[in-house]
Structures are given as structure tokens and as C-alpha cells.
Amino acid sequence: MVSISEVLLRKVQLVGGSTLAISLPKNWTRRVGLKPGDYVFIALESDGSLRITPKSRERPKKPETVLTIKREFSKGAVVREIMSRYLAGYKVIAVRFEGEAYRYRRYLKDVVYKKLIGVEFLDENVNEIVLQVLVNVEELPxxxxxxxxxxxxxxxxxxxxxxxxxxxxxxxxxxxxxxxxxxxxxxxxxxxxxxxxxxxxxxxxxxxxxxxxxxxxxxxxxxxxxxxxxxxxxxxxxxxxxxxxxxxxxxxxxxxxxxxxxxxxxxxxxxxxxxxxxxxxxxxxxxxxxxxxxxxxxxxxxxxxxxxxxxxxxxxxxxxxxxxxxxxxxxxxxxxxxxxxxxxx
Missing domain, CATH: 1.20.58.220 (Phosphate transport system protein phou homolog 2; domain 2)
Structure with missing residues (x-):
């Protein structure tokens, strides 16, 4: 199995008289499910490197996560759980309250309003709040x-x-x-x-x-x-x-x-x-x-x-x-x- 951090050396081959090519690591192609005829995205980075991503693994436009707030959570724990999911890049965060944890609702809404850019309340009921991040991270350099x-x-x-x-x-x-x-x-x-x-x-x-x-x-x-x-x-x-x-x-x-x-x-x-x-x-x-x-x-x-x-x-x-x-x-x-x-x- 190829390690995520492993660096592999590949020899550049001349194909068809004018095209330069390299082979993809076999273990990697198996792990990501890449087959002959499949397409990949090749991103040209500004530092001169290339990033290859299988088309089948294109990042979903609206990744979602569910956070369950347990009754034993402190206010600080609630904030840290929300922040970690925001920083991880989730677009939709469903917050569910367990038992008496609903008492954190007002506090949570205040924190979201004061600390997070572009986050709106998509849905809300007594046991759940759904947050949606509307701003795209690439909009501001x-x-x-x-x-x-x-x-x-x-x-x-x-x-x-x-x-x-x-x-x-x-x-x-x-x-x-x-x-x-x-x-x-x-x-x-x-x-x-x-x-x-x-x-x-x-x-x-x-x-x-x-x-x-x-x-x-x-x-x-x-x-x-x-x-x-x-x-x-x-x-x-x-x-x-x-x-x-x-x-x-x-x-x-x-x-x-x-x-x-x-x-x-x-x-x-x-x-x-x-x-x-x-x-x-x-x-x-x-x-x-x-x-x-x-x-x-x-x-x-x-x-x-x-x-x-x-x-x-x-x-x-x-x-x-x-x-x-x-x-x-x-x-x-x-x-x-x-x-x-x-x-x-």
C-alpha cells in the first residue's frame, strides 16, 4: 500500500514521438478505483507542481456533517466543535441537541453571529439547528x-x-x-x-x-x-x-x-x-x-x-x-x- 506521504520516482517517457508521459502508481490507482478510460483532473499549481485528482473523486459541492451536542458538553466544547467543522470546510452543519443540551441554542446562535462569516440558519426546530456556509473561501485572496x-x-x-x-x-x-x-x-x-x-x-x-x-x-x-x-x-x-x-x-x-x-x-x-x-x-x-x-x-x-x-x-x-x-x-x-x-x- 502506498503511504499518503510517500514520494515516488517516475521516469518521463517519450510517447508517439512528441508526447511526454509518466505511469501512475499501481497501488494508488487501485485505491482510488481508477481504470483505463477514466478521466482525471490535473491542476497546475503556481509553485510548478501538478495535482492529479480522479474525476470520480471530485469534491462534493455541499459536504455536510452532523454534530450531536450532548448534555455533558460545556459551552467551550460546543464552540470548539462548531469551529472545527467550520474550519474543516463543511458547507452544511446540522447541530442536534441531546436531552437538556438545547439550553445552548441561544449561546450557539450568538457565537455563530459574532464569529463566523457567511453562516446562516437554514433550518431550526426545538432539537436541531442547521447551519449553511454561504460564502466561498476563494472569494477573497x-x-x-x-x-x-x-x-x-x-x-x-x-x-x-x-x-x-x-x-x-x-x-x-x-x-x-x-x-x-x-x-x-x-x-x-x-x-x-x-x-x-x-x-x-x-x-x-x-x-x-x-x-x-x-x-x-x-x-x-x-x-x-x-x-x-x-x-x-x-x-x-x-x-x-x-x-x-x-x-x-x-x-x-x-x-x-x-x-x-x-x-x-x-x-x-x-x-x-x-x-x-x-x-x-x-x-x-x-x-x-x-x-x-x-x-x-x-x-x-x-x-x-x-x-x-x-x-x-x-x-x-x-x-x-x-x-x-x-x-x-x-x-x-x-x-x-x-x-x-x-x-x-
Missing amino acids: ANTILRRMGRIASGMLIDAVESLDSAVPEKLVDIVERDDEVDKLYLYVLRQLNAVSRGYLKLNEVGLMGIEETLQYGVVAKSIERIADHAQRIAQCILEMCEQKMVIEPSMSDTIKDFGKAVRELFRDAVKSFVNRDRVEAHSIIDSAYQKLTKYEREIIDAMVASRTNAYANMLLRLIVDSIKRVMDYSIDISEATLDLTVKD
């Missing part, structure tokens, strides 16, 4: 999705740090809620990359040049999603300070704001260098990041030492500074992914 994620996360970050000395609760709540949009796009691009790795989509349909690039694109998407989470945390900390009527000394807030703005520029440049495959810019971002961190870290420590802010406010400020530093770390990860993406033999 991967770079377009990453740019969109980057713009939203960048906007969240700058709006959050700007609120440090001029907090408006409604604006901060809006920043917190914007994280759902980034999560939607993150899950969408993972579904897309998974479809490529499984052979459901060709590389050029999503803008990739090689199957190995799915790794770098996954790393960058995850980094942007985490950056949005930290922007959300900054907004939540400032919202707490606002509700507690805490006053931050101007020197402290100005220093943290300057740090946040500098890191936000780093993040924007990192995303831009990745989608543009700019290796030189990626090196520049990594080199300058550590210089900026050293400069602002010293200024922030000095400001905190001189500050008269109470202990609870200082704790929230430390959380904000830590999140900004994490954004910088993830921006470096994006730049390193750019180097991995553009390395030449």
Missing part, C-alpha cells in the same frame, strides 16, 4: 483578508491608546466589540488555508505561490488576531479606569501613548512588508523594534517611579504597557514570517 485584519486591529490599537487621557466609555466599548470582526476574518482565512492544504482549492485561487506558504500565512493571521486581543485588553483596562474615575498623570499617559503609537506603526509596516514580500523592510522592522522598546521602557519606568498614581491604577497601566509590548512581539513575528516566506535557495 489571503492577502486581502490579512490587510483587512491589519486595518481593523491597527485602528483598535490607536483608538485605545488615544483614549488613555480622553476616555469615552462608548468608544471603548466599540473597540472591544471590534475584536469580533478580526476573529471572523481569522477563522475565514484559516478555513481558506485548510481548503488549500486539503486540495480543495488551487494555490493561485487564494494568492499563494507554494503549499508551504500556508504555514507563514497561518502564523501571520494568528499574530494579527492576538494583536487585536491585546488592543481589546487595553480598551478594557482604560474602561475600568474610567469607571473608577482614576486620573493618570499627563507625563505617564503621554509616554505610554507615544509607545503605543510607535508600536502601531511597527505593526502596520510589518503587515505591509508581509503582503508585499518585502524582505528588506522586514529586517528594518526587527532591528528598529528592539531600539524602540529599550527607549520607551526606560521612559515608562522613570514615569512610574515618579508617579503618585494609586496601586490599582498602576496595575492597570502595567497591563496596558505589557499589551503594547506584546503587540511589538507579534509584529516581529510577522516580520520573521516575511523572511521565511521570501527566503531563496
